[in-house]
Amino acid sequence: MKYGPDIALVASLIGEPARANMVLALMSGQALSAADLAREAGVTPPTATGHLAKLVSAGLLGVRKQGRHRYFEIAGPDVGQAVEALIAVAARAGHLRTRPGPKDEAMRHARSCYDHLAGRMAVDMFGHWMASGILCWRSGALHLTRKGRDFLGGRGIAFEALESGKRPLCRSCMDWSERRHHLAGTLGAEILEMAVAKGWAARERNMRTVSFSKRGEENFVRWYSRPG
């Protein structure tokens, strides 16, 4: 007779440094090959194979075979949320690791984190909105202020529809490359949708890296920073 979820199994998988590095590398949403992940984790291919097999069979990663390559990716949003939650704990407690997350500059600049915008641009937007009183912290949770509601209303964001569900309107998500907060939740998702819909940004093939055109980036920055 078995009862209760076995969190130890899941946590111990993430709790091994090599595997944690792999998972963090995949947190960009990009699918990576076994060799890429071996490099990220700092282990040899055989070792990586073993780790990846465990992660896949436990349901933390998914795999897609393509020719002689095998591309791995985070299995689902629940895994992403668990990793984000662990990041938050580690960050609060001041535990730092030696190796950074996404190395490549383009990816640091703009990428999506599941369904919302992450990377430097997202962090900048978050900072700007905090500074101008659109967002604020209230008892540990992120809140959209009255001013923020006016602000978004004037920009055509239907936030009423976004806060109907169980998922929070605003959540902060710790960005591991910038080590600062950015906006998640349904509002964060909506903003990424909008940027794509307006043609400012395009998702790459892998669906998770987001590239802004030069003009799109200017428009986006203007969009979120224009007063009133």
Next chain:
Amino acid sequence: MKYGPDIALVASLIGEPARANMVLALMSGQALSAADLAREAGVTPPTATGHLAKLVSAGLLGVRKQGRHRYFEIAGPDVGQAVEALIAVAARAGHLRTRPGPKDEAMRHARSCYDHLAGRMAVDMFGHWMASGILCWRSGALHLTRKGRDFLGGRGIAFEALESGKRPLCRSCMDWSERRHHLAGTLGAEILEMAVAKGWAARERNMRTVSFSKRGEENFVRWYSRPG
């Protein structure tokens, strides 16, 4: 040069079965002594001491010395969220552990979670109230609807007094034996008080298990499900 939060450190702490059992036992919100946790984890006191020292020094647990006892508790909401996220992943992937949190059936059926009712009956009540529009999710937080206010008003719950303090009126609390939400917050506490005051239920010596009489359970179910 160090970058990025070390999630492997945090995850590996939770990833050890004995420690995971301790953390799960503390997820009720109740502070437990070292000996209690040793029993929960199925290890001897010396082993428990070692684990607890690691958990405390990593910032996952807090400790309160009281006489010759040391009471441990989850250090903060971020830790709780991380554990809940891991529960969600483990539950989705179908990983079950052999040892349940609350071992005996009576305790799964009805017990108190710190100061509010937990277990199957609480989960049923929560589901019923969600389905009938007494409670709803709004931007990630639990809300008592207008209908819910009428409903409770008609049942003699003075919810105005309950929402005056710093503590929220409604909170959801994840039940690890049922893996579903139940009602916490001052309203959850009040309902347990009421059930005890009306003689429907009695707290056991250890304060954690709550036993309903057969008649009390019927009355309680009728109380929360009667329309109007």
Next chain:
DNA sequence: TTCATAGTTTGATCATAGCCGAATTATCGC
């Protein structure tokens, strides 16, 4: 076919860390 690259399997090594028994320190009740 032949070579090269991606990835896996095998087998052996080795370090980490979980575990307990016994002895030790601290606090309560008497």
Next chain:
DNA sequence: GCGATAATTCGGCTATGATCAAACTATGAA
């Protein structure tokens, strides 16, 4: 003061699992 109980420290045993080198399989390219 003296026992009793809570908790810790110490020392040594043991098992788990991370690691890599080398050999092997599979796919793609020439």
